[in-house]
Amino acid sequence: MAQIIGGLGTSHVPSIGVALDRGLAGSDDWKPFFDGYDYPQKWMRDQRPDIAVVIFNDHGNSFFLDRVPTFAVGVADNYAPVDEGWGPRNIPSFKGAADLGWHFADQLVESHFDPMICREIEVDHGLQVPMELFCGRPDEGGEWPVKVLPIWVNTIQFPIPTPQRCWEMGEVLRRAIESFPGDDRVVIMGTGGLSHQLQGRRAGFLNPDADRQWLDTIASDPDHWRNMTREDYVETFGSEGAELMMWLVMRAAMNRDVSMLHKHYFVPASMTGAGCVVLENA
Amino acid sequence: MAQIIGGLGTSHVPSIGVALDRGLAGSDDWKPFFDGYDYPQKWMRDQRPDIAVVIFNDHGNSFFLDRVPTFAVGVADNYAPVDEGWGPRNIPSFKGAADLGWHFADQLVESHFDPMICREIEVDHGLQVPMELFCGRPDEGGEWPVKVLPIWVNTIQFPIPTPQRCWEMGEVLRRAIESFPGDDRVVIMGTGGLSHQLQGRRAGFLNPDADRQWLDTIASDPDHWRNMTREDYVETFGSEGAELMMWLVMRAAMNRDVSMLHKHYFVPASMTGAGCVVLENA
Amino acid sequence: MANAPDDQNQPGTDIPPTPLLDRDSNLRGYKLNKMAMSLGAPESRQAFKADEDAYLRRFGLDDATRAAVAARDWHEMVRLGGNLFFILKISAVDPVPITSIGAAQAGMSHEDFLKERLGK
């Protein structure tokens, strides 16, 4: 059966992709941010996962407000980067782990989840940026080193799902991976956050203390975060920082006891608290 | 608070709409079928509901296989009849009960359901036909006598939801209606079935015995039907007859004890076992 | 789940007794179903009528599938992954009764199908 080799958490701020596009990763402004991803990139090279499950939210790029799915699961063979208004980015498309996608969809529905199942869809920076941060950008003409299984969570239009529901989906994800025939090595990427708010008079809100507490305790005390309400997330991390609850899907798919191999924080990346963690089952 | 005044179950076979379009409702072939709807139409006129919640499946008209939602909830102000390939039908659009739709969506997500929320979408015969059967077709230039809250259930692409999950959604629907401010009178229409199969060597499969047992016991012994598997539904009612499980959403929203005021069966309507029930809380 | 046993299997046909729209037939019939779905728009129906083969090629249908559509071979279209709800839109272009399509699925004459399956 397939095996979960680790859980990664990361921000997916679009400006990170822009900095990479413009070759600014080594600039004074950005270097301290990108340096924190050297370890996760080495970990990925050493661990050689076959599949990355990426939990993220669309940002009004693949879904419009006419039809908003609470959870969506990708079963496509291929996911092209979506044009977010700036034209196509010069990165390769993502090969889909379609078999695992269908298996997960089956498990979800049987477990009384109600996903939308997507066979033809593009992916925005919510998936692109974590892949670039953890895998590095492929050389011209190259490919990503892993297939992806995208899981979209609506964090934009209310009602957004509860942190508790995100956690429960992570439990099903674990069962799905561990019952998936073959010997694929699977890494789970929870993405989004950390604290930020883009609109309203509180725009520019950052909460570095809460961000640091999140990174310090997501491994050791996930229940603290699991038990918070959606309102708590908005208040603590800002309206867009509430995305952070998507890390719970990843955390719930891991063991109760995990080792935190790496932790990194940087503020502000654009208007956002940013960082990452690398977890392995203890 | 709003009030559930009754639950209706009915087939939604497209040929019923065609028969109405062609003025064949009084023909020898169709009259015995349509006669069974005299009582429900009178019941609707007497009961004067404000809102009809219509549970149905799309038949490859509003959703394609690129993105298949397990459950979808309408929050639109208006739903036009979709062109199913035969051109637009000469029936008025359906006014949406958008407030109740949002309230239900909120309750669903809070109750750990994961609906797609639809604000701009058309409706196929799965909603049109039940409305015509129960309300009669409005006069030229007229309007439907009730607003609608459409609930789409995927019964086409596997994995389809379990009968148990449909039941649970009905329980949330009840809570949503009974906590909805105002004094709207709400009727719930569970639609689909009865036995039919359109494809494969078993095409033309009908099961009048099972259909009659369904109509006889959906009021008195819903647990029998609630406890069946998806496989049981396909085997008993045919691959497309498995739609019948959508009646469970309606039945679960009613009291344990209900009175069956009316029951009607006719076979075959086109290639389908067809009929209806009228239930009130006892 | 697929393929409940069926005493009425016809020899020489390879549609399962109860085909379900699962992962495999989604994959197999995706282009055909997508072409058929497009016929919900009047402009597309016009384009289909004006030059059917060109229309089918635009959706990337292979030779076997184009031939099945051209012949209105409902049995073959389903065997190639078509789902009835989508391919019914092809039947709306030159109307044909759904019972004929059912008979083709069952591998029976229309008359036998009406009598034996629908009791008419």
Place this chain on the structure above:
Amino acid sequence: MANAPDDQNQPGTDIPPTPLLDRDSNLRGYKLNKMAMSLGAPESRQAFKADEDAYLRRFGLDDATRAAVAARDWHEMVRLGGNLFFILKISAVDPVPITSIGAAQAGMSHEDFLKERLGK
């Protein structure tokens, strides 16, 4: 849930401290957001650039909303129900830093916003 208290409220502005994309703002800003969403396609961006006002009218935007878009008034667009993820696509047509848009939301000068909110 909406509108957590905020000590930094600016007088004279009527965007709530923490606007959420709920039923009301979905309704209020639907056409504006739909127009902005369309700018994900290069052809649409061209049409927008070629004749902006005609493009906005095509989406049925009212006078106030067209004026807010024309002025690139990010504060007013959000007040009218625009959601930042959508209206950012307008900012991609004539690029403007997201921090300027943030400053407009907060009702602050760009410099004050960078210093006071982002600590730069």
